[in-house]
Amino acid sequence: MAFAVGCIAKTHSDGKFSSVKISNFGQMDERFYRGGRPKEKDFATLKALGIQTIIDLTDNTPEEKGYVEAQDMRYAKHCD
Numbered sequence: 001m002a003f004a005v006g007c008i009a010k011t012h013s014d015g016k017f018s019s020v021k022i023s024n025f026g027q028m029d030e031r032f033y034r035g036g037r038p039k040e041k042d043f044a045t046l047k048a049l050g051i052q053t054i055i056d057l058t059d060n061t062p063e064e065k066g067y068v069e070a071q072d073m074r075y076a077k078h079c080d
Helices: 002-008 041-047 065-069
Strands: 053-056 073-075
Touching: 041 065, 053 065, 065 073
Parallel strands: 053 073
Antiparallel strands: none
8 A cells, every 4th residue: 555655646846845854755636645754843844734634554652643733733543
């Protein structure tokens, strides 16, 4: 699944995402974005882009949920 998602991701040359420092970040369509693991400061950048929900598809550190909620965003964890 991750391979298929990576293949359909779009690249952007308009500079809209120049402030995003998350590895492999890109916009998949008008509603969905994907990327590597954000650092704490990256969630404010995602919020500024209008992103409202973070869906975590990995096993992560417990504090990530707190970083997301501190930006008044929703955090959703994948189900095993």
